[in-house]
Amino acid sequence: MPFTPKELAAISTPAVLIDLDIANRNVERFQRYADAHELNVRPHIKTHKLPEVAQMQLSAGAIGITCQKVSEAEAMVSGNSKIDDVLITYNIVGEDKLESLRELAKRITLSVVADSKTVVDGLSQTFNKEPQPLTVLVESDTGAQRCGVLSPDAAQDLATYIDAAPGLLFGGLMTYPPAGQEASVEAFMKEAKTRIEARGIPVPVVTSGGTPSMMHAAEAVVTTEYRPGTYVYNDRSLVARGACEWDDCALNVLATVVSVPTPNRAIIDAGSKALTSDLLGLTGYGHVVGRDDITIDQLSEEHGRLISAEPIGLVVGDRIRIVPNHACVVTNLVDTVIVKGHGRAVPETLPVTARGKII
Amino acid sequence: MPFTPKELAAISTPAVLIDLDIANRNVERFQRYADAHELNVRPHIKTHKLPEVAQMQLSAGAIGITCQKVSEAEAMVSGNSKIDDVLITYNIVGEDKLESLRELAKRITLSVVADSKTVVDGLSQTFNKEPQPLTVLVESDTGAQRCGVLSPDAAQDLATYIDAAPGLLFGGLMTYPPAGQEASVEAFMKEAKTRIEARGIPVPVVTSGGTPSMMHAAEAVVTTEYRPGTYVYNDRSLVARGACEWDDCALNVLATVVSVPTPNRAIIDAGSKALTSDLLGLTGYGHVVGRDDITIDQLSEEHGRLISAEPIGLVVGDRIRIVPNHACVVTNLVDTVIVKGHGRAVPETLPVTARGKII
Structure with a gap:
């Protein structure tokens, strides 16, 4: 059961969303292979x-x-x-x-x-x-x-x-x-x-x-x-390596457009404090769901810059979902994630229990 | 009053250290310029x-x-x-x-x-x-x-x-x-x-x-x-730009050597979860204090890899101090920092109050 538009609209951004149905499918897929x-x-x-x-x-x-x-x-x-x-x-x-x-x-x-x-x-x-x-x-x-x-x-x-x-x-x-x-x-x-x-x-x-x-x-x-x-969770780096498809990515960063200074550039409220600077050999800092034309070409701590060769077609207040380059480092940045699915019919906020545990 | 070797030895690593005397000196230096x-x-x-x-x-x-x-x-x-x-x-x-x-x-x-x-x-x-x-x-x-x-x-x-x-x-x-x-x-x-x-x-x-x-x-x-x-705080990127000297860097990451697999390689317990992947155009992920010969050439989340063309001369258990490339993103990773100086005669642990505040 994916997040509904109404549920997404009620979430303060930037936020990390986890689709537990996708996560469970990923887990079961490998478990079946391992069991076999x-x-x-x-x-x-x-x-x-x-x-x-x-x-x-x-x-x-x-x-x-x-x-x-x-x-x-x-x-x-x-x-x-x-x-x-x-x-x-x-x-x-x-x-x-x-x-x-x-x-x-x-x-x-x-x-x-x-x-x-x-x-x-x-x-x-x-x-x-x-x-x-x-x-x-x-x-x-x-x-x-x-x-x-x-x-x-x-x-x-x-x-x-x-x-x-x-x-x-x-x-x-x-x-x-x-x-x-x-x-x-x-x-x-x-x-x-x-x-x-x-x-x-x-x-x-x-x-x-x-x-x-x-x-x-x-x-x-x-x-x-x-x-x-x-x-x-999978992530953009694993899609790039052919290990999974976009539909297998359980973790998204939800962000809001805060500025559209030119027809080909938009700025979102998710920067390196939400997406991290991890490139893992890729160009750009994440994949905007449904928008293959967009590159997230620059991050500062609280801003992400989106560019496109086509008219970017976004307005201030629009929300986008991003598959980050590297899921693991994203969960280390946030105190909470918002989960849905696998028995949770509505979004729930979970504390990221082992976040920042570097000792 | 810098951290003493005994104080450093009592700190669990990796840890972020702040020398408040240096920080205050940096603050007063710019304030004097601005006032003038x-x-x-x-x-x-x-x-x-x-x-x-x-x-x-x-x-x-x-x-x-x-x-x-x-x-x-x-x-x-x-x-x-x-x-x-x-x-x-x-x-x-x-x-x-x-x-x-x-x-x-x-x-x-x-x-x-x-x-x-x-x-x-x-x-x-x-x-x-x-x-x-x-x-x-x-x-x-x-x-x-x-x-x-x-x-x-x-x-x-x-x-x-x-x-x-x-x-x-x-x-x-x-x-x-x-x-x-x-x-x-x-x-x-x-x-x-x-x-x-x-x-x-x-x-x-x-x-x-x-x-x-x-x-x-x-x-x-x-x-x-x-x-x-x-x-x-200053950081390695500002030293590289000529904006300050190493002695002006108030923030260090304290790390412990956990492996010395070859004479020219050592591994520390600080990775991208302590130093971040921010390169800011530099080569390597930080400056090892007192060791210009060492490059931190690779980070995974919990490991940092140190290499040197010379014998690295470190053993398991040694502690090193690192000036990170980018101080701001480092403080966003840790729940607490350890401060000393500017009226604090002994190290104190402070919660990073505004850490992770991305909303």
């Missing part, structure tokens, strides 16, 4: 930051969620949340965060990653007196050149180190793979797994992620678990 | 979003503040705030916002801008039964190609329209000028003022803004008021 290929799904919540949407993903069949920061995990399991299984795909460094992790592990099934002995040492010192060990996966750099051990040999070394560390349980291998390098990613993970198992250490989980190649996730047979994030 | 040239100062609060820092600017001699959105103004005058004079440099469109404006005008000295008769009509319909008229300035596009009337003639037309509109008082001319086009900006504003005055309508205020050229603001003798924003 016996792949576990552990969605990354960075895209929505909402316990309500995580619950939708769990209801569809996800085995747990992925968070990037400890404070994000804390927010997602707070209140009435039923979320009880979280993987934090981040090196946890610092006494403050390790203590938060220790508390969190008492309440839920928790696992984290590490890519160095320094990180493992911190985890071990924190958990070596706890009744339950902490599960730690080895993060592998399969080409993205961010975090991660650089070779299967290094993965085996660190797995052995975790296996021997007091208070820790080796949980498997994790990677955030570069898009388009599937064969070398699979080769890395396979070899790492084989080497670790050769040491007599089981590798129960091999977890990978990324929305663009998710419908090919099962082709890497070594992968046991997948962590898509953006797939729940 | 009989120019009123009305700082744009988008950079700090903090009533405490606005108060510092007012104490130094500012006549009021500038906000971009109604909700931002509401936040800045809420609670114990003594701020009582606000210019909102935005076309206010929509019944919800007009009603908020009407309420706000009861509590403070309020002025807004308009660049079309449609916007003026909305303001007039809202204020024509109020006991006090609303002051409205004409926004002029002097080359930035965002909002604003396009010619002095159009400015005169709209000024005449405002002057005749029930409930409104024509307040003068406003522009957000493009950098480096000072002569044509001044010519536009002078001609517009002359034409309006020729109609017998006084032009009490001609307000301009922008930190990069603020130390030349008085050279345009038509200007009565200036609205610098970023000058209070």
Whole structure:
């Protein structure tokens, strides 16, 4: 049930709208694929930051969620949340965060990653007196050149180190793979797994992620678990990559035209504080729904500039809907989103529970 | 009094630090210039979003503040705030916002801008039964190609329209000028003022803004008021433009090294959710204090990648301070900032009162 014109007219702009029917369809589509290929799904919540949407993903069949920061995990399991299984795909460094992790592990099934002995040492010192060990996966750099051990040999070394560390349980291998390098990613993970198992250490989980190649996730047979994030909402970058259609985009930014200075230019009340400066390789800062001719060619913090080679045909007060380049960063900007669908017959305002949780 | 190493070590990262001694020095420097040239100062609060820092600017001699959105103004005058004079440099469109404006005008000295008769009509319909008229300035596009009337003639037309509109008082001319086009900006504003005055309508205020050229603001003798924003904190973009030195940068992002995968690469726990993707024409996403050799060459949401042609010489757990490319968008990401100096002997955590106020 899409937002009606009357409902849209009653919303103060700029606002972030979520069509939960579309979101649920996106979630179910990937879950069906994963189920058919016996792949576990552990969605990354960075895209929505909402316990309500995580619950939708769990209801569809996800085995747990992925968070990037400890404070994000804390927010997602707070209140009435039923979320009880979280993987934090981040090196946890610092006494403050390790203590938060220790508390969190008492309440839920928790696992984290590490890519160095320094990180493992911190985890071990924190958990070596706890009744339950902490599960730690080895993060592998399969080409993205961010975090991660650089070779299967290094993965085996660190797995052995975790296996021997007091208070820790080796949980498997994790990677955030570069898009388009599937064969070398699979080769890395396979070899790492084989080497670790050769040491007599089981590798129960091999977890990978990324929305663009998710419908090919099962082709890497070594992968046991997948962590898509953006797939729940989709965005302009994913349409550009051919991963979805405009109709699959669940998140829109609703904006109002505040100025039409020339026949080919209009200014809206959504700038980089609503759409962000993320270009992700694209030209322009978003797609105006129904208006392929328009480019959002410039953002300042509170203004977005729309230009068209054709007469722009907008007047002050008109409202437009924008599919942003990158959905995840948009939800991080707003205190609330307005949701409809999937059992919600009228628009509801939800606080973005895990917004701004960078610690 | 800068943050001490011990104080920094106690802060959970990533965090936004504000040195209020530096901020106050920046504020006083421009105020001295403005006072010497009989120019009123009305700082744009988008950079700090903090009533405490606005108060510092007012104490130094500012006549009021500038906000971009109604909700931002509401936040800045809420609670114990003594701020009582606000210019909102935005076309206010929509019944919800007009009603908020009407309420706000009861509590403070309020002025807004308009660049079309449609916007003026909305303001007039809202204020024509109020006991006090609303002051409205004409926004002029002097080359930035965002909002604003396009010619002095159009400015005169709209000024005449405002002057005749029930409930409104024509307040003068406003522009957000493009950098480096000072002569044509001044010519536009002078001609517009002359034409309006020729109609017998006084032009009490001609307000301009922008930190990069603020130390030349008085050279345009038509200007009565200036609205610098970023000058209070400064940032990497202003150092690059030669507007300030690194020591004038009051805002730092404190981050922790979480991975050092290769001798020339380190990963920190501050990504685009702390530094933003704003490049402002620069290469890299910030300046690592004391390390000119390092480039922050890639951000994902929670990771920043540091590379250097030299050995990077960092270990997991090290902390670094970053001057971001664009200070204003950084303060919009965090719920709190940590301030020290200007009467605060120890670090204090302040909520960013007007963060995320996009309505």
